[in-house]
Amino acid sequence: MKVLFVTHSVDKFFYAGVASMSSFLKQAGHDAALINYDASYDDEQFTREMIAEQPDLIGFSCLTYQWPKIQQLARIAKTHLPETPVICGGFHVSFSPDEVIACPDIDIACKGEGDEAIVELCNAYERGTPLFGIPNLLVKEYGDDGSITIHKNEPRRLFRDMDDYPYWDRVLCDIDRHLEEKASMTYQHLTNCMPIAAGRGCPYRCAYCGNQSLLNLYKGRGSYVRRRSVPNLMREMHMVLDRYPNVQSFEFWDEDFFAISHSWLREFFKAYKEEIGLPYMLGVRSDNCTEQNLEEAADSGCNLLCMGVEHGDEEFRKKYLQRNLSNDKMIRAFKRARELGMERASLNIIGFPYETPELARETLKLNQELDPDYFHLYVYQVFPGCDLYDLCEREGFIPDFYYATYQTPEGAIKQPTMTVEDIREVWTEFEAFRMDVDERRAARQTASANRAVLTLG
Ligand code: B12
Numbered sequence: 001m002k003v004l005f006v007t008h009s010v011d012k013f014f015y016a017g018v019a020s021m022s023s024f025l026k027q028a029g030h031d032a033a034l035i036n037y038d039a040s041y042d043d044e045q046f047t048r049e050m051i052a053e054q055p056d057l058i059g060f061s062c063l064t065y066q067w068p069k070i071q072q073l074a075r076i077a078k079t080h081l082p083e084t085p086v087i088c089g090g091f092h093v094s095f096s097p098d099e100v101i102a103c104p105d106i107d108i109a110c111k112g113e114g115d116e117a118i119v120e121l122c123n124a125y126e127r128g129t130p131l132f133g134i135p136n137l138l139v140k141e142y143g144d145d146g147s148i149t150i151h152k153n154e155p156r157r158l159f160r161d162m163d164d165y166p167y168w169d170r171v172l173c174d175i176d177r178h179l180e181e182k183a184s185m186t187y188q189h190l191t192n193c194m195p196i197a198a199g200r201g202c203p204y205r206c207a208y209c210g211n212q213s214l215l216n217l218y219k220g221r222g223s224y225v226r227r228r229s230v231p232n233l234m235r236e237m238h239m240v241l242d243r244y245p246n247v248q249s250f251e252f253w254d255e256d257f258f259a260i261s262h263s264w265l266r267e268f269f270k271a272y273k274e275e276i277g278l279p280y281m282l283g284v285r286s287d288n289c290t291e292q293n294l295e296e297a298a299d300s301g302c303n304l305l306c307m308g309v310e311h312g313d314e315e316f317r318k319k320y321l322q323r324n325l326s327n328d329k330m331i332r333a334f335k336r337a338r339e340l341g342m343e344r345a346s347l348n349i350i351g352f353p354y355e356t357p358e359l360a361r362e363t364l365k366l367n368q369e370l371d372p373d374y375f376h377l378y379v380y381q382v383f384p385g386c387d388l389y390d391l392c393e394r395e396g397f398i399p400d401f402y403y404a405t406y407q408t409p410e411g412a413i414k415q416p417t418m419t420v421e422d423i424r425e426v427w428t429e430f431e432a433f434r435m436d437v438d439e440r441r442a443a444r445q446t447a448s449a450n451r452a453v454l455t456l457g
Helices: 016-027 043-053 064-080 091-095 097-101 115-127 175-181 210-217 230-243 262-275 291-300 314-321 327-339 357-370 387-395 420-456
Strands: 002-008 031-037 057-061 086-089 108-110 137-142 148-152 193-196 249-252 280-284 302-310 343-350 374-379
Touching: 002 016, 002 043, 002 064, 016 031, 016 057, 016 115, 031 043, 043 064, 057 064, 057 115, 064 086, 064 091, 086 091, 086 115, 091 097, 091 108, 091 210, 097 108, 097 137, 108 115, 175 193, 193 230, 230 262, 262 291, 291 302, 291 327, 302 327, 302 357, 314 387, 327 343, 327 357, 343 357, 343 420, 357 420, 374 420
Parallel strands: 002 031, 002 057, 057 086, 086 108, 193 249, 249 280, 280 302, 302 343, 343 374
Antiparallel strands: 108 137, 137 148
């Protein structure tokens, strides 16, 4: 079976989920291809390429903001290749499976991880065995009388050791182009930067984050938070460096890299320093930034820490976001990371339910104290499956169209304490701060380059 994956994004993007499923499929003797419908595409080009691929199954991957376009692309697929089954998976599908399977152009929806489900589906097509009992899948059965029955299966148990997972299929995702075009754009010190992940999942239950939904989905079905062994991870890095010698840095896509046992971290930092030694980036929670973690990370080559601040008011953060960590801890982590020579990126959101412009300005104030090297700002947007979604639904805050891209106020919730106009106003103030941050960083980088020249001279 040949599966044609289709992703949609404004930028050229590498999709971990698709890269993972492609490896599982190839390991099982199937084939995979990918079209990433980015800004350079139009529907005609998509149609041409899709037909040329001659797929046996078309698989759309979908985050919430991508759902409107994915429906259009599924329509195109069914119009031009009516006999080819269409499956849709991804974060949006996991938490709105009924909405997705109701789409007339989608035959199968995948709730949760697709790696094993898509292999079992392809095996079933190939062998002519029934499709309807495969865990994780919602499958339409079309009756001769025009009736449609939807078979809904529960997610499977997560019992496999992550060391048994094949490594991401980077060839499928045209990683060379990703390296050239994308990876060096955001963080200047991470050029030719290769994405990698040490595992999956995050143990925290922040009320706005999709992780909470995943923890709920897999409750009682094995551990959703998983990590590979250090030797297994090192093996992947060596393979990547052999295959892509132009890689100059790594970007870990794990949510809180420090949320793992002490022994795993100690083993990792030591092995990374001895065997790899390239600069790298981690996403971490500031309350896990112990002195030892920070020192060892810096010593092993980490030169950037991304930390979620999300909101500046401690009480608000705890009460509504279920993020129980103090401003003091954040301030200490940001300060110590800089002393150790690491840059720090701060991630922030405005427009939460019950937030006011004054409360949002607390986020700005905290950031002024943190003095980050990079400042990222998003507008809060509801994701089905999280506690804050349910709260917004109860309060009638969900806008008619919530599929915007998080970078603009357009997808903001409708609430009296903070209107879209308020968000625009606060956004402008944050934007001025972001420009300050960029200027200060540029000045620091020039000073450090000058120091390097002086030392050489
Ligand atoms: C790493 C990460 C990123 C990376 C890139 C991810 C990527 N493109 O692969 C970066 C940092 C670049 C990123 C960017 C963004 N991200 Co992000 N990201 C994550 C994170 C932390 C892990 C994702 C991951 O790698 N998971 C592991 C892989 C293996 O799982 P997966 O991608 O979900 O795929 C599996 C299943 O979903 C399913 N599946 C997926 N597609 C398909 C297709 C078919 C046919 C089938 C059968 C199954 C299937 O099977 C896959 C394999 O098991 C998640 C949180 C989380 N725990 O998921 C947020 C998350 C996915 N991101 C999110 C968001 C919102 C974004 C941004 C829009 C943020 C922004 N403001 O710009 C952008 C969008 C970029 C884009 N176009 O992809 C949200 C999505 C919520 C939602 N409901 O849509 C999440 C859940 C975080 C959150 N805020 O709650 N992200």
